[in-house]
Amino acid sequence: MTDNNTSHHHTLPSLRHAVRGIARVYRLPVETRARLVMSAVELARTEIAAGRPVRLEVCAEPPSGGPAGQLVVTLDTLSDLTADREGIADLPLPAQFASGGSVTWRMPLPGQRGDGGDAGTVPPARNGGGPEAGGGCPTSEIHAVEQELRAALARLDTLTAEHRRLKHEIAETNRGTLALYVQLEERDEQLRKAHGQTLRELEDALRPAPIEADGLEMAVHYAPAGTDAPTGGDLYDWLQLPDGTVHITVVDALGHGVTSTRGALNVTHAVRTLALEGHPLESIIARTAEILMPFDSELMSTVLLARLNPATGDLFLANGSHPPALLLPAGGEPEYLEVRGRGIGYPLPGSERLLHTRMGPGDMLILYTDGLTESRKDPREGEKRLIESSRRHADRPIAEVPGAIAEDMHTVILHPDDTLALAVRVPPV
Structure with a gap:
């Protein structure tokens, strides 16, 4: 059975709150949640600034021959988003674009949801509002942002540690390569000297x-x-x-x-x-x-x-x-x-x-x-x-x-x- 939920949003805070709510209900990883929020807001920013609402639709598709299904999130606008090729390429979370202003993200479901409720249930968000406008709890929203920041920092720390490790490995490899090069040079010099000595001995014999x-x-x-x-x-x-x-x-x-x-x-x-x-x-x-x-x-x-x-x-x-x-x-x-x-x-x-x-x-x-x-x-x-x-x-x-x-x-x-x-x-x- 497929779960569906649709909401309309006139402000960016409302959209952020809705997307975060979807991510929490379906237990998306914090990093994926952050990328999804940033991508949706990026695509909706121009539309909402022009006074045009965006429609957000979520659909939980059941497993199809595999252990888990997938979460499908669709954002509909009144503009053709495919015209902005550069913006599409720079999205934090890659998406599928369709003509007419529709963009879709497909993400694997990590497992059983944590609220025990209806699969299509999404935390309420008032059209034109959000946490700051009475559409949700500010403390919860701030907590979600902090989670995403912590995930980003953790990811940055991991990448930094990996970068240090790679630099160390490269330095070790370079030192080994240099040592090998020196050994080869010394060996080559020894061979040249031995070759020259042999030829000189032959010359002396002649x-x-x-x-x-x-x-x-x-x-x-x-x-x-x-x-x-x-x-x-x-x-x-x-x-x-x-x-x-x-x-x-x-x-x-x-x-x-x-x-x-x-x-x-x-x-x-x-x-x-x-x-x-x-x-x-x-x-x-x-x-x-x-x-x-x-x-x-x-x-x-x-x-x-x-x-x-x-x-x-x-x-x-x-x-x-x-x-x-x-x-x-x-x-x-x-x-x-x-x-x-x-x-x-x-x-x-x-x-x-x-x-x-x-x-x-x-x-x-x-x-x-x-x-x-x-x-x-x-x-x-x-x-x-x-x-x-x-x-x-x-x-x-x-x-x-x-x-x-x-x-x-x-x-x-x-x-x-x-x-x-x-x-x-x-x-x-």
Whole structure:
């Protein structure tokens, strides 16, 4: 059976009293009651101010297949409320709107009513009146408002506590995330260092220590373009041939990293094999290109070959597009030993001739890659500074000379590159 009750209201206090009475009879939660009162008053405010009454209808529908029914409250006005879309969206308690000025709220019934009376019984409200106009007890109305305020404050307190809890959880999560981020950064740094260390160990394995040859002192310095890529295309090789002469190879393969290292390593191995087989020094660069290019057409590398006889001081040089060697005579002017030629991967690779000179006691030979002289993007200026630095450190122990020269040359680096400096000296008498 459906309960129905209808009342008309000319004032907002009367409407408030009626809605609160309905909510109390049907035991609506205080928060729902407050929202219903505020929504009804909001929609009726314009109508009542214009002197038009509103009609309030309540209907308790019985359960339909469920444990409880629902309370249907309808407010009828003479205006089309659907025109105020913004006001509709902002209602404290959402409602269903119909054309013609009818708005309906549907709320589940919480259970058995507390007055034990007729389901349609609603506390009386005089048309045009209310609690303040004789339509009800002011104390009861004030008590109802206080209940709603307490419910609102309780809801606010709950939301505030929930907000604090969420902020605490977010802060804890952020701290955990930050800690995890720091751990990941530390782990990443450890992996980078381990990776770099492994590559440096591999590089060191590919870079032979200075050989021991009577009548010669030798040392080398190598530095990659960056610590994140400790391998590069600058390699060297030195060995003593069966006839007692010392063979030195300096290679600069195009690029950086492992790929250029592989290309440079292939060149040094090919050159070593050809040197040990006794091929003439002037033919080795061209022959190396013939061997490697069919297997690696992308390979490009400059090559400088030196052959030094410790017994006589005879020095022979072959060059394939590489920076010239620098000779510092003990009692003379420094000299760049220029030899024309083209490197591996260049058209017509090979050295155009052999350069022959002689080294005496105290003389020093500097072999290097362009990363040493072109760090400031000016090769000529770099060659001038190399002469000055080599003179400055010529009397130091040979093991210190290449590193000291590299430090001088790299006080300013505008163009980072792999750097190789190799020093060979005939001990003074």
